[in-house]
Amino acid sequence: MPTAPALVGRFAEALMGRRACVLATEQIAPDFLEVEFRAEPPPGGWQPGHEVQVRATRTEGRRYTVHGVVDAQRITILTVLHGDAPGTRWLRALRPGTEITLLAGKHVAARLPGTRLIFLGDGSALGTFNAHTAVGHGAVTTTTVIEAPPGSVAALSDRCPGYRILPALDDEPGATTQAWLDDALRNGDLADVDGALLLGHAQSIQQQRRALITGTTLDRRAITTRPYWATGKAGL
Template sequence: MRPARVAAVETLSPRFRLADLEGEALRNVAWTAGQKVQVSIGSGLSARTYTPISWDAESGRTRMLTFAHGDGPGSRWASGLREGDTCQFFGPRRSLDLSGLESPVVLFGDETSFGLAAALRDSPQGASATHVFEVSHVFEVSDVVESRPVLEAIGLGQAILIERLADDAHLAAAEAKVLRLAASGAHFVLTGKASSIQRVSRALKAVGVVSSRVKTKAYWAQGKIGLD
């Protein structure tokens, strides 16, 4: 476990907050975009998983975007964060390996994927000075009006947002957006809700996108806990 202090908290919307953690235990830490941290909340072994946006190993500081989904322990912890609070977490640890991606990249996900998208944009690969690394973002979200300014605040204002509909009827539009980019030879990163990932993955396979061009990571599934 790494002890850390909450150095800053910025409320971006009713459910999204940017949190900066700092501490000596965060110095000289090897981190790459896509890795996770598991923050201890409450008592016992209860923890919630986040994808850091950035990590400054020299100063010992990391930034993450929290999303309060529902009224569970994780949402209450994120909503109650205050500057000066302390916390402990495991990590960074392996979660999604983004090595080997070639431009252009299409990242599909949801609110739980915003942090990953920002991390990829700011990574040495995504921000390469030697060539333009194109990344298109397609997100399914519960509230477009809330999500748009959050994405703009973290530098992802050009993302395509598709509002969720009953019975996942919106996923047809999401598939169409993703498949439109498949012909360009894009690599795909599919994250967020497990069932949505499965559907988009099947659609890509149906049009001949080989598995080596697709990376997947389910962060959550309806009615289940324990995913990250």
């Protein structure tokens, strides 16, 4: 429901709305904001990886992912501040004490095939990858590659030492990840991988999936994908 009449938005809030209050915001890197909420739990409680929707404006909804569950009523989301758009403006305006409504249903956990996994995504996927890493999924090894705005690479690399953080090119989302992936496939670095999770920019995900299917023994069922945004499209 990226865009919907105000009445539909209010109806959705009445059905699935959880009252929430901002406890803290932290700019963990120049382009990344972590927000902690106290929030009424949905049925089954909050889980890492829980999808939530907010009304960024009266008519526009935007989706984010719970990346940390501190306790039954305290959760965090991790977001990329990518420009002047409704979701990003909504995030920038949050202050401790701001009261909002989060739309959330019962959590449906993603099933990740494989035990030697590769996670590929951009800044919008960082929180979700953190959630999957915390859950573990029985993975033996996980290679996580995140493409981020260049100004945030150093801070994210310090904060996420196990992840490979690559600088994004202006106006070419996915290009540095694709170059890294092509290199890794050429060098046989991914020969062991038996499952993949591709999140973030829709057009990049398609290219990455093609490269993995062509360059490894992975078939489509071993590759889980979820587009989070698409070039030229508002909300998803």
